Amino acid sequence: MERLTTTCCVVGGGPAGMMLSYLLARSGVSVILLEKHPDFFRDFRGDTIHPSTLDILFELNLLDEFLALPHDEIDFVRLNVDRKLYPVADLSHLKTKCKFVALIPQWDFLNFMATRAKKFPEFNLLLQTEATDLLFEGDRVVGVKASSRNGEVEIRADLVVGTDGRHSLIRDKAGLKSKSFGVPIDVLWMRIPRPPNPPENNLAYITQGLFMVLIERKDYYQTAYLIPKGEFKQIQEGGLEAFRAKIVGIAPFLTPTIGEIDSWDKVKLLTVVIDRLQKWHRPGLLCIGDAAHAMSPAGGVGINLAIQDAVATANALAHKLREQTSTEQDLAAIQERRLKPTKTIQAMQVLVHQQLINTNPSSTKRLAFLLSVVRFFPFVRHYIAKFIGVGPLPEHVRTAPP
Ligand SMILES: Cc1cc2nc3c(=O)[nH]c(=O)nc-3n(C[C@H](O)[C@H](O)[C@H](O)COP(=O)(O)OP(=O)(O)OC[C@H]3O[C@@H](n4cnc5c(N)ncnc54)[C@H](O)[C@@H]3O)c2cc1C
Numbered sequence: 575m576e577r578l579t580t581t582c583c584v585v586g587g588g589p590a591g592m593m594l595s596y597l598l599a600r601s602g603v604s605v606i607l608l609e610k611h612p613d614f615f616r617d618f619r620g621d622t623i624h625p626s627t628l629d630i631l632f633e634l635n636l637l638d639e640f641l642a643l644p645h646d647e648i649d650f651v652r653l654n655v656d657r658k659l660y661p662v663a664d665l666s667h668l669k670t671k672c673k674f675v676a677l678i679p680q681w682d683f684l685n686f687m688a689t690r691a692k693k694f695p696e697f698n699l700l701l702q703t704e705a706t707d708l709l710f711e712g713d714r715v716v717g718v719k720a721s722s723r724n725g726e727v728e729i730r731a732d733l734v735v736g737t738d739g740r741h742s743l744i745r746d747k748a749g750l751k752s753k754s755f756g757v758p759i760d761v762l763w764m765r766i767p768r769p770p771n772p773p774e775n776n777l778a779y780i781t782q783g784l785f786m787v788l789i790e791r792k793d794y795y796q797t798a799y800l801i802p803k804g805e806f807k808q809i810q811e812g813g814l815e816a817f818r819a820k821i822v823g824i825a826p827f828l829t830p831t832i833g834e835i836d837s838w839d840k841v842k843l844l845t846v847v848i849d850r851l852q853k854w855h856r857p858g859l860l861c862i863g864d865a866a867h868a869m870s871p872a873g874g875v876g877i878n879l880a881i882q883d884a885v886a887t888a889n890a891l892a893h894k895l896r897e898q899t900s901t902e903q904d905l906a907a908i909q910e911r912r913l914k915p916t917k918t919i920q921a922m923q924v925l926v927h928q929q930l931i932n933t934n935p936s937s938t939k940r941l942a943f944l945l946s947v948v949r950f951f952p953f954v955r956h957y958i959a960k961f962i963g964v965g966p967l968p969e970h971v972r973t974a975p976p
Contacts, residue, residue, distance in 0.1 A: 575726045580606040580698070581895050583718050583731035585705045585744050587614065589680070590863025590880035591737030592687045593630075597888035599697035600634075602976035603895045606729055607697070608720055610704035614688070619680035620871065621789050621796070624878040625670035626968040630885055632671045633971040640686055645678035646790060651959075653945065654776040655938065660945035663959040664952065675963060677789065680877070703727060708734065708747045708859070715748065715858035733895060735887065736861040737880070740847050740868035745861050754849040755924045757870055758932045760806065761844040762799040765791075766821075767831040779824045783935035786824050787871075795828075797821075798844075798871065802933045806843045814838065846870045848920055848927075854912075855905035862887055862908070867916045872923045872931050873962050879919060883912050885969035892973045915966040922961070 582598055584591045587609030595607040623645075631637040651663040666673050691697040702723050709717035709728065717730040736744030745752065768790070775795075779786045785800040799821065801809060809817060818832045835841065850867040854860060862883035869876030890908050894900035930941045948954045 575728055576722075576724070578606060578727060578729045580604045580729060580731050581898075582606075582733045582735060582891075583608065583729045584735045584737055585718060586610075586736070586738035586742075586863075586865065587684065587688070587699065587701075588619070588737060588739055588863065588880065589683070589877045590865075590884045591735070592684050592691070593881045593884035594735060594737065594862070594887055595697060595699075596634075596687050596691040596694075597884065597971070597973055598892055598895065599691055599694035600975055601888065601892035601896065601973045602696060603892055604696045605698065606731070607699045608703045608705055608718065608729075609699065609701050612702045614681040614684035616681065620874060620877050621677050621679055622874040622877060623676040623678055623683060624875070624965070625665065625668050625672050625675065625963040626965060627878050627881050628672040628676060629670050629968070630881065630971060636686075636690060637671065639690075640683075641672075641676070643678060643682055643686065645676045645682075647672075647674040647676055648777070649674040651962075652776050653778045653780060653941075655780045655942045655945060657781065658942070659776060660942070661949060661955055662945065663962055664955040665959040665963050667956045668959060668963055670964060675874070679791065700727070705738065705743060708744070713857055715856065718744075732858070732898060733891070733900060734859045736859065736865040737863045737884075738865050740849075740864040742861065742865035744859070745851060745865055748856055748859050748861070750851045750853055750856065750861060752849045752851045754847065755920065757846045757848050757924075757927050758803055758934075759785075759800045759870075759927065760803050760846055761871065762801055762806065762809075763842045763844050764797050764799070764835055764840055765794045766797050766828055767794045767834050769827060769830040773827055780938055780941065781824050783933045783938055784820060784824045785931060785933065785938075786821065788825065800931070800933055803846075810838055817841075848923055850916065850920060854909040855902060857902050860887065860905045860908060862912070866909075866912075867920060869920070870923045870927065872926050873919075875919055875923075875962060875965060878965055879916065882915065882965065882967070882969045883908075885971060886911055889969065889972040896976070911967075918966045 581604040707719040787798040788795040863880030
């Protein structure tokens, strides 16, 4: 068994874990970041980097390098509902450095942050290392057990941070209780090749209870197709032909390439969850990001929220971890600070799923009606842009290299 010691062990190299590890290492705090996969090259992550996250990259002097990576910029969100285009959010009025959402495969974002973090000697990334349990001394968490290609690893740390996403093992092992909020949908996730001469992409296509999002990648659309929760098996029993027909029914321009979906192996089921821990911490341990509050894809805000949690955590703890003076009250203060924005955004997601984003045709009608009203009120589009693009209580980097 390999034994390692560090100041902070972060479990999970998603947006929350990567940003927190970067910020702590930059502040001179020794960090071990565990990621169970061998790389960041996975599809089911969401591709949105929001204006408030871009502000954070600016504050870290990383923005220009980041924007040099291939990406798309969305400054005006439109939805295609029953084949009519509706304006939804206008980001051009935001008071942020970048007045757009950057669409970039998330593995590019994570690789970018990991490469920059490796410049700090205090940053240690252990890929293909999966946390399997927590180490306790009495009531206090004092580290993590993990398994890697080379066998078992025990990592002792002053603080463990669970950033292992919506199926968090760390929250379970810590005995932290969560409250779940019903979501009526799951998502089928697949790659549909882009046809020759495709029309301008409107991101979301909604018609009579069918809801699909197309994220443009080089030669394919990363496609998210909403289904009623728990009904994937029934859809499979209906056959691929019927499934393909539904998709083409929403976006007829996919007719030439939909044949590429010729096996259910090409269609991944992503279960959608909204939940929140009652307590995000216990002595020696904190959960943030989806591990503390799982987010649905609605509004594409989960990544931003996870990153804001990470910045708030680093702001509160970097100095104290360096000086070994952090206490459980500091962890409680982080929960208190991040609870209000989290509650606000989750309440919005729950409402939106109940009323607008689900597979009920009457919701599509309601959505079309609301959007036809929004069309006449530009200030509503500005407000939606602020809520989605910046969110409540945006955080700013208050840490610095030692
Ligand atoms: C279908 C779907 C689409 C979405 N689309 C978007 C979108 O477009 N935009 C958006 O903002 N949000 C989107 N979201 C929400 C978003 O994915 C999450 O809110 C966000 O990823 C949370 O970031 P995180 O860092 O907390 O966790 P995650 O991104 O889930 O990262 C957790 C990391 O921990 C690793 N891990 C897990 N267990 C262990 C372990 N035991 N040991 C070591 N490593 C471990 C995982 O491999 C992963 O890398 C979507 C959600 C769903 C379900």
